Amino acid sequence: MPTATEHRAKNPLRKRLEVLDDKAVAQLIEIARPVNLPASQSIIIEGDPADSVYGVRRGIASVFKLLPDGRRQITGFLYPGDFLGVTFNMNAIYGYSAEAVTDCAFHAWPRPALERLFDKAPGVRRLFLSQIADELTEAQDRMLMLAHRSVEERVATFLLTMARRQAGATGLRIEIVEIPMRWADIADYLGTTAETASRTLSAFRDRGVIRTGTRGEIGILDWPTLEAIAAGIMPHEAGIYR
């Protein structure tokens, strides 16, 4: 049974919009304002009035929450086809912050125009609905992950998710996985630290599971082992520290 993340991985923009008829898509594009942001720029700030909804066109964005002491939990990475800032609060306040991980292009929809479109084109409402539902399922999966799985399992799962996303519908076990985000971001996403994440990668490398070297790339050498680690099979055979 695929997780929500895996499900989402197979649903880029085209897939997501194909539930809409051509007219609805045209209307959506029409009321959109284009927004471009360089990496690590802020898009949405938690607590601000939620007057726009954003759709990722290009690049990767992160959604996160902050603790008063400055610590950060990235609750998700968003890819082309994903939406940002879809809230149904009555007070219409963003419930989280978001920023561009890589250089990004967005559609920005003013909320009033979007809600008018909701009434004209029910398919559009259903589209945003399914996004929320997907996010909820993914959030629940990740709760399980954060609470009950070791950092090794989390990192392995992350690598596999990235690999499968890039393989797309082909299902191939690709060799080189591109990791566009910084490891500090990944650590915040996985609920650990950059140091521990790095150590875990090194351990995988030393066990011959992956290959490192080029910045922003990981080579997967041993899929079965990586999958076994992610699944939690493989009883602490070799710790993080050699």
Added chain:
Amino acid sequence: MPTATEHRAKNPLRKRLEVLDDKAVAQLIEIARPVNLPASQSIIIEGDPADSVYGVRRGIASVFKLLPDGRRQITGFLYPGDFLGVTFNMNAIYGYSAEAVTDCAFHAWPRPALERLFDKAPGVRRLFLSQIADELTEAQDRMLMLAHRSVEERVATFLLTMARRQAGATGLRIEIVEIPMRWADIADYLGTTAETASRTLSAFRDRGVIRTGTRGEIGILDWPTLEAIAAGIMPHEAGIYR
């Protein structure tokens, strides 16, 4: 800014349904089938076809996911007024399991009838929508919690949430908090173990923050300290082990 849990705590059944007009409420009740379950009986099983949506009328239910090795993460407790099994998946499969924590009474709505009602009464759709959105916000809050906060902070936060829920809109700092669920459940909810949760309670007791004794009840003696612990202020003054 209140968390989603706190928000939900102030929204029992009446509050939640008051966004509907009388006719919609009547229609909802009309198509509902009553279901009663004793404590620890299963309501929904992850992976089963999602042919019903449930509304909690009385009692407390837990929503959870299981790992293959049997470990469990409770992703939320549901109270009267909350809904269960609202999925917008195209395949219409429950994404989680649920069971009664205490003796429970539910409304059960067959999905087809409910979707017909969605079209007749748009307020009903919006009601279920806002539930999903609430759950998503809560899920994101809890990710932060599980990933970055100590067990002490989590237990303190849980006690405060329960206390505030019982205080309702009064905002009073009530003395005796009823805890209807077993600590094993609470531990699974907080992403820890029953042992550690128990130890944490004992530490609070020894520091004079709470009073224990009667099963299913906790007395809160020192609100400011408990709030400080929950907020993460209070640098490891006295560990769990005396």
Added chain:
DNA sequence: CGGGACGTTGACGCCCGTCAAGACATGTGG
């Protein structure tokens, strides 16, 4: 070339998960 951002590696300590045993309450049958 110098400075800053990012990743790597080491050393250290403690939080908390695990195993185990005991305390206490509740239910069940004789």
Added chain:
DNA sequence: CCACATGTCTTGACGGGCGTCAACGTCCCG
């Protein structure tokens, strides 16, 4: 009413995973 079984909570002992602090290496950009 008592003996016993069962489920829940408590407490102890122990060890490991991983967070923290610190130093170093590497790459990039002015």
